[in-house]
Amino acid sequence: MKLHHFPLSGHAHRAVLFLSLLGVKAELVEVDIPGGAHKSPDYLKLNPFGQVPVLEDGDVAVSDSNAILVYVATKLGRKDWLPDDAATAAKVQKWLSVAAGEIAYGPAAARLITVFGANFRAEEVIARAHRILTLINAELETHRFIIGDRPTIADVSLYSYIVNAPEGNVDLAAYPEVRHWLARIEALPGFVPFQKTAAGLAA
C-alpha cells in the first residue's frame, strides 16, 4: 500500500496512525501541498477532491480519511477495529460522522485559521469545537474509548484534530476525560504522534 499524505494534515494523520497501529508497512509519499501538487492533473485523477490522504492499494485508490480506515480494517479483517454487528457498526459510524462534521468544522477548522490562514469565522468554529468536546467528554465518562472499552477506528478518526485543537485556540483544559482518552490512544502499541505545527514549520 502507498499512502499520499502531508505531515500537517490531521486527515492524513488518521490514516498514518491507523496503518501504524495495525503494523502495516505502507510506503509514505509526502504530497507537496505548499507547492500545489494536490491540484496537479495527475493528483486530481487520483482524487478529484484535491485532498490528502489517498491510499493506493494495487489499482484501488481510496480517498477520504474515514473511507481509508474502513478500507484497511475491512481488507485486513480487523473486526476488532470495525465490528460488523449492526449496533456496534452504527456506533462507529456515528463518530465517523462526527469526525467528518463537527470535528472538521470545529477544532480542525479553527486550526486551519491559525496554521494555514483559512477563511473560517473563528468565533463560530471555536464555539462548535467546545460543543462537541463537551459531548465527547461526557461520553468518555463511562468508558475508556469512544464506543466502549476497546479502541475502534472511531477513536482513530477523532484523535488527530482533538489532540492539536489547542493550535486553533481551542483549550482542552475543561475536558479531563478527553485528555485521559488522548493519553490512552497514545499508549497503544504502534502509536505515532501528529506533529505540532511549530515542529512542522521548522522541519
Added chain:
Amino acid sequence: MKLHHFPLSGHAHRAVLFLSLLGVKAELVEVDIPGGAHKSPDYLKLNPFGQVPVLEDGDVAVSDSNAILVYVATKLGRKDWLPDDAATAAKVQKWLSVAAGEIAYGPAAARLITVFGANFRAEEVIARAHRILTLINAELETHRFIIGDRPTIADVSLYSYIVNAPEGNVDLAAYPEVRHWLARIEALPGFVPFQKTAAGLAA
C-alpha cells in the same frame, strides 16, 4: 422499530426514506422541535446531541442519520445497499463523510439560514455547496448512482439536502447530472419525498 423524526429535517428524511425504500414498517414519532422537545431530559437521554433522527429498535437507540442507515442495512442483511467488500464499503463511506461534512456545512447549512434563521455565513456555505455539487455532478457523469450503477445508502444520505438545496438559495441549474440522479432516486420503488418547506409550514 420506532423513528423519532421531524418533517423539515433532511437528516430525518434520510432515515424515513431508507426505511421506506426497504419496505420496513417503522412507527414514526414526530419530535416537537419548535416546542423544544429535542432538548427535554428524556430526549437527551435517548440522544445527548439533542437532534433528530433517532431510531429505537428494542433496547438499541441509534442516533446520527448515517449511523441509522448503517444499522438498518446491516441488521437486515441488505448488502445490496451497503456492500461489505473493502473497496466498495470504502466508496460508500467516502460519500457518508461528504454527507456529514460538505453537505451538512454546505447546502444543508444554507437552507438552515432561510428556513430556521440559523447563524451561518450565507456566502461561505453557498460557495461550499457549489464546490461539492460540482464534484458530485462530475462523479455522476460516468454512472447512474453515486458509487456505481446501483443505489446504496450513500445515495440516500446525499439525496435530501441536495433536492431541497434551492430552499437555501443554492441553484441546481448548473448540475444536470445531479438533477438526473435526483430523478432516478425518486423513481425507486418505495420512494417518499422530502417535503418542501412551504408545505411544511402550512401543514
